[in-house]
Amino acid sequence: MASQERILDSSAHSLGECARLLQNDELVAVPTETVYGLAGNALSGKAVRKIFSVKGRPLIDPLITHFKSARAAFSLVHGSGAAEALAAEFWPGPLTLVLEKKPDIPDLVTAGLSSAAVRVPSQPLMLALLEILDFPLAAPSANPFGYVSPTRPEHVAQTLGPKIGAILDGGPCLHGIESTVLDLRDPKAPRILRPGPICAEAIEAILGRKVDMPLDSPPEGAQVSPGQLTKHYSPRTKIKIVANGQLRFALQEGEAIIANKKPTIAGQDHLYWLSEDGKLEEVARNFFDLLQKLDRMHYTCLTIEAAPEVGIGIAYNDRLRRAASC
Ligand code: TXA
Numbered sequence: 001m002a003s004q005e006r007i008l009d010s011s012a013h014s015l016g017e018c019a020r021l022l023q024n025d026e027l028v029a030v031p032t033e034t035v036y037g038l039a040g041n042a043l044s045g046k047a048v049r050k051i052f053s054v055k056g057r058p059l060i061d062p063l064i065t066h067f068k069s070a071r072a073a074f075s076l077v078h079g080s081g082a083a084e085a086l087a088a089e090f091w092p093g094p095l096t097l098v099l100e101k102k103p104d105i106p107d108l109v110t111a112g113l114s115s116a117a118v119r120v121p122s123q124p125l126m127l128a129l130l131e132i133l134d135f136p137l138a139a140p141s142a143n144p145f146g147y148v149s150p151t152r153p154e155h156v157a158q159t160l161g162p163k164i165g166a167i168l169d170g171g172p173c174l175h176g177i178e179s180t181v182l183d184l185r186d187p188k189a190p191r192i193l194r195p196g197p198i199c200a201e202a203i204e205a206i207l208g209r210k211v212d213m214p215l216d217s218p219p220e221g222a223q224v225s226p227g228q229l230t231k232h233y234s235p236r237t238k239i240k241i242v243a244n245g246q247l248r249f250a251l252q253e254g255e256a257i258i259a260n261k262k263p264t265i266a267g268q269d270h271l272y273w274l275s276e277d278g279k280l281e282e283v284a285r286n287f288f289d290l291l292q293k294l295d296r297m298h299y300t301c302l303t304i305e306a307a308p309e310v311g312i313g314i315a316y317n318d319r320l321r322r323a324a325s326c
C-alpha cells in the first residue's frame, strides 16, 4: 500500500509536485473523468518504458496520449473534418480518437503503429496538470495489466502505489468506465474499437453517417485494439452473468449477487446493487469500484446482472463480459 504522503490533494502545491515528478520522467497516477490513468511524459522514451514495466503491459499494446486541448492534439496527429467536428463536440471528454500520427509521438507509445490514440480529458485537476506541462501525457488505466480499472485513488494505492511517484487525488471518477475508442483513420469508415461513455448514436449524429461497432470476438490475429482482448478487467473471483431483469435471489454458499437497482428484498446479506433506481450512468460508474471491493472479500462467485443494451449500458455489458471471461 502506498504511504499516505504519496496521495496528493488538489492544491496548487500538489500539482506543482506532480509536474516536477513528470518532468523528471517519473510516473503519476492521475484522475480522469473515466478511470485513473498511469501517466508519464508521452514524449520521453524513458517515462513511457516505465509505464509499460510498472503496469506489466506488453509493449505491443499502444497507449492513449492525453492533451490539454484539441489544438495541442492535432499538432501531433493528422486530423480531418470529421475529427475536428468530433473534437469540437466531445472534447474535453471521454472520446479517444485513433488517427494517423505525426513523427513526434514516439513509436514506443503507439507500439510501432502508424496511428495514435489521442484525447482531451475533462477532469478539472487533470486538465490543470496538463496546462502546466509543456508535453502531453501517455496514460493507460492505472491498474496492473488485465486487472479491474481503478476509479478511486485507493484502488491505485492498493495495486501500483509503491511503484509510482505519486497519486493525484481527484476523488471518484465521474463515468467509472474507460473512454470510447473510435478509429477515425478513414473518416468515411468510422469504427468503435471500445464502447464507452460516448455512444455510437451521439457520434453518428455529428458525423452524419453510420459507425461500425466492435466484433465481439475478433478473428485470431485480427486484433486492432488490445482493449478488445476477451479477458480484460478481470477480478480474481469468478463471475456469472445473468440477463437484465432475470436475477433470482436464492443465494448459494460463497456467492454474492450484484443487481442493477436496489431489489425489493434489500437488506439481505451478500446482496449488492449498483444504483438505487437502476440509472445506467450510476450502474457504470459504480461497477469497477464494487468489483474491486468484493474481490477482496473472498467470495467464490459473483452473480452480476447485465444492463439493457442501450447508451452506456453497452459499455457496461462489454466490461462485464470481459471481467467474466477466464
Ligand atoms: O478512459 C480511458 O481511455 C483511460 C484514461 C486513463 O484515459 N485510458 C485507458 O487506457 O483506458 P488503456 O491503455 O487501458 O486503453 C487504451 C485503449 C486500448 O484498448 C488500446 O488498444 C487502444 O486504446 N489504442 C491505443 N492506441 C491505439 C491505436 N493506435 N490503434 C488502436 N487502438 C489503440
Ligand code: MG
Binding pocket: 140, 141, 149
Ligand atoms: Mg486499461
